[in-house]
Amino acid sequence: MKEIKENYKLLEFKEYGDERGNLVVAEGSGFDIPFDIRRVFYMSGSDPDIKRGNHANRYTQFVLINVSGSSKVLVDDGKKKEVVVLDKPRMGLYLAPMVWKEMYDFSPDSVLLVLASEHYIDSEYIRDYDAFLEEVNREN
Structure with a gap:
């Protein structure tokens, strides 16, 4: 299985195109996606001024892919913050556990597609930023 040591990383998927259009391929189980995919969901219809997410997860890994349009993602591992623009369907953003x-x-x-390594478990979500900082700094 592909190992990713960073807390977050941009992934680029294979894209095939011809006169019929484009096909983007992202395979799980360590090929393109560094985990087995257990949950898939997507966000659409969000206004530009709406913020989604606003949490960290203790166990779940994610890959975010804007399959249509664009969005920005603020990622914060407790030490540094970075804004990533997702605007190509062949680009994915890998997020390790404990990334806000x-x-x-x-x-x-x-349309922001999200691939997750775990089924939904409410208790693994950290929805308070100060609690996230306290927990992530305790681990390091």
Whole structure:
């Protein structure tokens, strides 16, 4: 299985195109996606000024892919913050556990696909930023 040591990283998927259009391939189980995919969901219809996410996860890994349109993602590992623009369907953003994420600035046609390593477990979500900082700094 592909090992990713960073807390977050941009991934680029294979894209095939011809006169019929484009096909982007992202395979799980360590090929393109560094985990087995257990949950898939997507966000659409969000206004540009709406923030989604606003949490960290203790166990779940994610890959975010804007399959249509664009959005921005603020990623914060407790030491540094970075804004990543997702605007190509062949680009994915890998997020390890214990990374705070905020998705925002959605284009009108944005469809943000999310691949997750775990099923939904409410108790693993950290929804308070100060509690996240306290927990992530305790681990380091």
